[in-house]
Amino acid sequence: MPGWEVRPSNRAQERRLRVALVALLVAVPLAFYAGSWWQARSTQQQALAFQETQVQAEAQARELDELRQRMAVLSSGEQLAQQSNEQSRLTIKLLEEQNFKQQQELAFYKGVLAPDSKVTGLLIRSFDVHATETAGVYRFKLMLSRIGKDDKPLQGRLNVQLEGSMGGKAKNLPLSQLSGDLPEGSTEKAIPFAFKHLQAIPDGGRLGELRIPEGFVPKRIRIKADVEGGKAVERQIEWTDG
Template identity: 55%
Template sequence: MAGWEVRPSDPRRAGRVRLALLLLIVGVPLAFFAGAWWQARSTQAFMDEHEALQARLSEQARELDQLRQSLAVVSSGEKVAQQANEQSRLTIKLLEEQIFKQQQDLAFYKGVLAPASRREGLRIRAFELQATDKPRHFRYKLLLSRVGKDDKPLAGQIRVTVEGRRGGKDVSLELADLTRGLPDELSEPVIAFTFKHFQAIPEAGRFAELKLPEGFEPRQVRVRAEVKGEKPLERTFKWIDEE
């Protein structure tokens, strides 16, 4: 018969083709769903990591904010303390200046009203000592005056030493050496003075500071004053009881 072609039939080959088509039809959706599942899982893991990181950042931000607040409180407290200390310092300075002025006036009247029989000239009035809150640190002030009606300035020099014991031996230390490195450091052992009626060292009735060396036990302060043409004047003051 014209137009017809006879081909041999292979059932096994046809079966394999149908199986391949079936696998292709089923595999494509499975691959799609597998890819979608993996992407979703990866996205969730990324989101979880992002949320954990965000939580850590938030916690660190809170800690930083707390530290900043604490620092602000401390800074504010320090400013308040500094202001209070400065106000106290100014108040103390004002009171010391007022006391100094009153001592000047008192010394003047004592000198004018002193009996004529008393020897006129220089007087070592006082060597004031005060303990501080620092171990072996003390505040001091030396007061000089004169007796008599002479209005000419009285000039001279003084030398102050602190006497005591160290290492079982008597020791005498210069006041200048005990002020090294302190605000009112004395550059020389001898202190010059010139005044009419009253003189405070340091000036204006302020207190200066001295520091005793370790192992030194003070007993007294010796003040020696000299005025040209007059006999040297010397006076000792007992060291204060720190208790």
């Protein structure tokens, strides 16, 4: 027929085209469903991972909270212990000061006012030392008194040395190097005193603080009193830190 063109048919090619078209039509929904399935699976895995992480975080939060509570209890216990120790320390110090005041009164009545005493002049009555809760730190009190009926004031200078050893060698340390609780005007070899009946160093019912260098082993305290217009008095006291 005029205007028509007849071409030979290629059935094999047409078949391949139809198969490809069908495959394409099938592949599109499969790809969609596969993508949806993968996305859902990925979302599920992420949800599981999130839940697992959340469980771990909650467990760690509980553990941290328990640890904080334990620390709070321990801290409270330490504070109570510190408060108790501080209260005990203050109580001990107060009792020591009260005891020393009583010793002063006894010295006054027994020594100063003893009418039958055959010894007159200055008496180095005591040098008391008490250990503290801090290593190498001690509290001390030196007490001087007068024996006899004379009311004339006694005055002079004290030389107080702490004898001991350090590094296996003998060593003496002046009290002025170990404590700042000494009368005004004290030097390495001279601690001034002046009293009528008795004197405590330090005064005011206080206890002095004495710091011993690390490695020093105290053995005794040697006290020499040079009295103006009188005889020198010397006393040696063995070291005790009870």
